[in-house]
Amino acid sequence: MTLGQYYPADSFIHKLDPRVKLFETLVFIIVLFLVNHPIGYILVTAWTIFIIALSKVPVSFMLRGLRGIVVLLVIAGLFNLFLTPGNALLTLGPLVISDAGLQNAILMTVRMIFLIVGSSVMTLTTTPNQLTDGLESALHPLSKLKVPVHEIAMMMSIALRFIPILIEETDKIMKAQMARGADFEQGNIIRRAKNMIPLLVPLFVSAFRRANDLALAMEARCYNGGEGRTKMKPLVYDRRDYISYVVICLFLAVLIAVHFMPGITF
Structure with missing residues (x-):
């Protein structure tokens, strides 16, 4: 299981402020359940590949984390496959596979895979101390x-x-x-x-x-507790952090535009 582990490397993603990575993960999760267009899934796939390449974390190590959720993926897929009403494609006794059920099973499985991989990028490139400081700063209001x-x-x-x-x-x-x-x-x-x-x-x-x-x-x-505590390494935004914020916001804007595009939708 790769979720929760830290993979040391000298990459652009590792050097980002943890608040940026938390924001990117939040946007990524929102986008996953927002896209309903083939172009949207293509963009999400390209974005995931791009982020993994920037993180310099081996793809094999990243995919290793999926082994721990195989049972969860199968259960979620079967529930969507057999319990979603629609036009019947195949009947197996009392169980009916519909077109909507097949579509939902595939989409839910793909979304969960992207969710685990996207969340793993954050934890693999962020130390526990950085993650704590980032969460505290993000929730400070x-x-x-x-x-x-x-x-x-x-x-x-x-x-x-x-x-x-x-x-x-x-x-x-x-x-x-x-x-x-x-x-x-x-x-x-x-x-x-x-x-x-x-x-x-x-x-x-x-x-x-x-x-x-x-x-x-x-x-x-x-x-x-946190009252009166100082930090050895206070979080300070760098130029790359501001650039990353802009890129993430542009990515979200593009996916929102794709979401409202006419044509084929899932």
Whole structure:
């Protein structure tokens, strides 16, 4: 799972201000669920390839993160395929595949793939500290309403950082249990669910232990929230950040224009 990991490299994307990358990710997510035209999907694909090339993150490493959501993609695709009403294309007993269901299944799968890849670019090119500072700065206006912005940004950053750690821990525990004779792949769904108990219990224990160690480490360093805290490396916009903002806004404007284009739409 690549989401939550950081891939060190000397690239244009790595040097961008984290607030720019957060804004670009937000725009990208909005665009994904806005496009309904073939030209829009072509532009989104070209933009994704362009961003990955600028980040200098290997494509194979980027696509590796999709393996963890294969089951989710299949479930979402099947739900859209069989539960969307429309003109029947194929009947399999009580299940009916419609033209609208086939279209929605393909579009939803493509959107989820782009969503994971686009979000991974942000986390792979941004360190946890930068991500925390960027979130805190972006949400700073909410502090006027007494919203604990610093604490929210810190929790989101820690949660993202813990994703690859817990996945690695799961893999270790699973291999240890399989070495002792555990079987996670055979039997019906109830049998498999019962076989997951020896995996979930030590995983939860490990997660709570890591959380407790992190809390003790923060207390030992006298962490008491964001009030009155200064930053070692304050965020300052550079020329490339302003250029990136302009390019992102132009990309959003083009996709909005394509959205209202007449002709073939999905």
